[in-house]
Amino acid sequence: MLELRGIVAGYGGTTVLRGVDLIVPDGAVVALLGANGAGKTTLLRVASGLLHPTEGQMLLDGNDVTRSSPHELVRRGICHVPEGRGVFSSLTVQENLILQSARGEEKEALERAVEAFPRLGERLAQTAGTMSGGEQQMLALARTYVQHPNLVLLDEVSMGLAPKIVDEIFEFLTLLRGQGASLLLVEQYVTRALAVADYVYLLNRGEVAFAGEPSELEGEDVFTQYVGADIGH
Structure with a gap:
């Protein structure tokens, strides 16, 4: 379980997150929603160790990991998929996957990747940077x-992709959850995110404006008030 307590964080002299409390239970999908600039990406950077908070505490399975490095958190089972195609564009698809797999498990890793995204099996020898945006996101x-992570942090993984690819990606997220991973999901397609989420947090100017179950949002004007974007399909 990931728990953020009173997190204050930002860049230089600018504070972005102001006393954020958030919990991602084991095996759960948590949707993190909010308008552009609300602090969603900053929160994921804190959770992955890329940005250390100036105040507050981060706990992972009850252990204080507030000052842990990204590498330490990867070893503890956290995987961060940042916005904007997190691949090595000059390497082939196969080389990308081998780099991400554990030593001695390269063959199994390739098989699992192709099982999840059969299209990658047709592109193993292709340079990642020459693939379409959707294929790069699959990679x-x-x-x-x-990597068999315990917790996956996902930042706008469907952004700019065709609806059919978005469908495939959400099918994959369901598969990933079925393997026992917890998901913290930042997503532009609000209705799609709420459909798979167990819990939802709304960020407004760096503060939690709502925390609860998706069903509690029914009938409320939260999207125009806090999200400020098209809820998508």
């Missing part, structure tokens, strides 16, 4: 499957 997501 970025495939590493979350081969």
